[in-house]
Every structure is written in C-alpha cells, then in structure tokens.
Amino acid sequence: MGAPFDTGTWNGITESMYNAAGAEALWLFISIALCCLALWMGHKHESESYEKAENDK
C-alpha cells in the first residue's frame, strides 16, 4: 500500500489517486468483515446482559 504512482510529482496526476489502487476489493471485504464482527460481538454482549438480568431478578 502506498502512493499509486511513483513519479515523485503530482504533475500529470488527473484521475483516481487513492492509496489502495489494485486492492479495492480486499479493503472492501475487510471493512465488511469488521462490521459483521462488531455486530456479532454486540449480539453476544446483549444476549449475555439480558440473561444476567433474568438470573438476577
């Protein structure tokens, strides 16, 4: 990962210039996976909290 061009100058750079050129799909997958992981962790935390509340009543 790094600059998608190695000319050492911005001269002539007129279109896309983000730093993950060629790895767009990989980073898309990583971000989707992180969202899913967060949701799974949230679901686990919620379920445990509600179970504890039931046991404590």
Add this chain to the structure above:
Amino acid sequence: MEEQIAKLAAEVAALKAANATGNTITAEMYYYVTIPLMVLIHVGFLGYEMGATRTKNVLASGIKNILAFAFMVPTFYYFGWFVYWAFPTGFDMSAGPNGISGWAYAVGAANPVGAVMGPNLADNATGVFWGAFTLFAATTASIMSGAVIERIRLVAFVILAIVLGSFAWVVAAAWGWHADGWMVQKLGYHDFGAAGLVHSVAGFFALGVLIHLGPRIGKYNADGSANHIAGHNLPLTLIGLMLIIVGFWGFLMACLIFPGEAWSWSATELTSIYGTPMTLSAITFNILMAFAGGIIGAWAVTRDPFWMMSGALGGIICAAPGLDLYWPPMAFAVAFVGCVLMPYSAKWVEKMGIDDAVGAFTVHGVLGAYAVIMLGVFASGYPALSGDAGVATITLWGQFVGAIIMALLGFVPGYLFAWLFKAMGILRVGEAAEIAGLDPTKVPASAYPEGIPASAAPAE
C-alpha cells in the same frame, strides 16, 4: 490584427476555463455544506429520543441512534448507492430512458470497488452526492428509531435500520425521485422533498416492526386502555425537534440539482431532482410557511409543546412534495390541516394497541402519505419531468397510487424482517432487562450518576 484576435481568443478560453472551474467547485461546496447541516438532524434525533425515554433507558436510546447513523455509512457505500442507480426501471435493473440508470450504469457510477468511489481528481461530484444521500439514508433509519425505544434489541434494530436505510427507501427513491424512475415516467409521481419516499416509507416500516415488537411493559392495562409513559426530559425533546428542523434545511437544499455541470439538468438554472425548474426562494417561502402552519395547527388542537414541535416537522413533511410548486399560503393551510389531524391519528394508533413511543408512524407515515396525495389534489397538470410536451404530468391518481406504493415499500420489509427476528428470539429485550432498565443492564456508563435532583421549594 490576427495576433490580437488570437490573444483575445486565448483570453476568452482562459476565462471560460476559470468560470467552469469556479462552477464545479461551487457545486461541490454546495452539496458538501448540506452534509454537516444534515448531521444536525442526528443531533436533534439524539436529543429528541433521549428526552422521550425514561432515565433507566436513556443512554441505550442514545447508543441506538448513534449506531444507526454509523452503520448507514458503510452499508450505503457497499450497496445503497448502487441500488439508487441500478433500480429506477424496476427490479430487472434495465437501462432507463435518460441513459443514467440500470445495472451497467450503476457499475460505473456506484461500484464500491470502482475508481469514482474514492479520492479522484477528475470527479468533484460522486463523493458529495454519495455523502448527501448517505445522510438521507441515516435520516430515514432514525425515523424508525424513536418508535421502538425502550424494548428493541440493539443488534436487531441495527439490521432493521440497514434494511430500511440502505435498501427500502433507496428503492423508493430509485422509483420515485430518479428521473428514470418508473413511477416518475409512468405516473408523473412528484415528491420534491421526499415525503413519500423517505417519511412515508420509514413510518410504515416502523409500523411493520411495531406490530411484532409489541408494546412496552406497562403501556396497556388488562382492559386495553393505554397509559402515557412520560419521557424524562421534555425540554431536551423540544430542543431536539427544533434542531431536526435546522437540519431539514440542509436535507431540502440537497434535493435539487446545481446547474452548469456535465451531470446537471440545466446549464443556467437550479432544477429539482426531476430536472424541472425551481428556485431556492420558492422552497424558502414554503418551508417556513409549512413549518409555521404545522406548529399552529397542532397548537390549536392540543396546546401540548410535544405535539407543537412534532407539528413543526410534520408541517414541513405535509408540504414537502410540492415545496417547489405550492403557493405559500396554500402550503400553510395544507400543513395546518395535516397537523390538526396528527394527534387524532396518534390516538387511533394507540387505541389499536400499537405502542409508537414518539408518534413516528403518525408524523412520518400518515402525514407522508397525506402530503403525497395533497399534491395530487392541488398541483395536477404540472409536467413531472423536463422536456417537450408529452412527458407525464402530476395527477391525483398518480400521487394516490404513489402513496400506496411508498407505504408498501416500507411496511412489507419492516413487517417481514421483524417477524423473522421475533421468530429467532432476537427482536425484543428480555422482560427482566426491560423492567430493570437497559442502561443498568448493558451500558457501561451512567447518564445521571448523581441522580436528578428534586425540584427546589417554590419561591415565597
């Protein structure tokens, strides 16, 4: 002489290039500014919902709000923006008559691994358009949020918000906002400020969820009569609603198309998203008159500040489809009447056993549908699109059918997904947690660690 002509020609070319650059940057800044304004809608929703919640659930409500916004951003990037460009002609994703829709077009314009969906020096538009639409999506999801407070499970709510904000309303927008949309092309459907495709969709989605979610414990008595469950901070709710009004200006500002760009409908004038001519002055007249009409109408029948501020929002929704077309006193009257009906609708919903904690279905679902139909009553005959004679025109029938379609686009997925989550046992929090409070059950922070002090003794 020839030298002078060549010099003049070069100067003219330079001036034209500078003007074009200026127009491009101005257009980009215009949509950029709408985004922080629309973030204020979420400031408002945070205050509104937390104020409407009992203290034992206040931070859980806040978390729900914040997460809905957060998850809208990546999911609208992954597929929501693609849906808007792919679906205007229907679920077959065929190319539309203006050549700016369909599967192939969406792959170029909204592909989440495409070159325009990131920093691109040749593209001053995609990011700010996507950003504005993402805030529309987050607003739509937030509308559902208030209705389901104090008993919905957080993860189920987030997934429902994704379904609503990154899919359901986007299909509605593709059909009823996009100039290639079949509802616009065939029914002449007109909905400048998204009363149907955002508010009605979200309100009916919330209704579908509420049917399966059930009421809060203590809302209804054994004989079916309803109890009022007061929020802990009505002043916070009122301020929240007023902030939503501020943000609404950004929302409505983003509903039009800047002129002079390759993607513009016109070289020289602002247009609606449909390409029909309009001015910011026009919508300014009507936003303010509808805002006022809604407040005053609600005050006339309730004297209740919660309903007055709901009327502020509801009033703008009532006039939203025709903010570009209405005569301002008519916008005032349409908003006034809609917001007079508003509390009766809420009471009826409550009588039906639906616990809508903040009246979201009434304010957004019912008034959104009312608004779409009223435009058909008062603005029939306007061409719905730019172009020569023969384009579809606004009709009462088209608006009526459009209102039904919007209601179904919201209700069906809300009802089905909520049914699924209920069947899986992941829709609603446990009874013990609901009684104890969601904050002590699952939030690692306390909203009022020193308690809320009792009132001071009255002055002598």
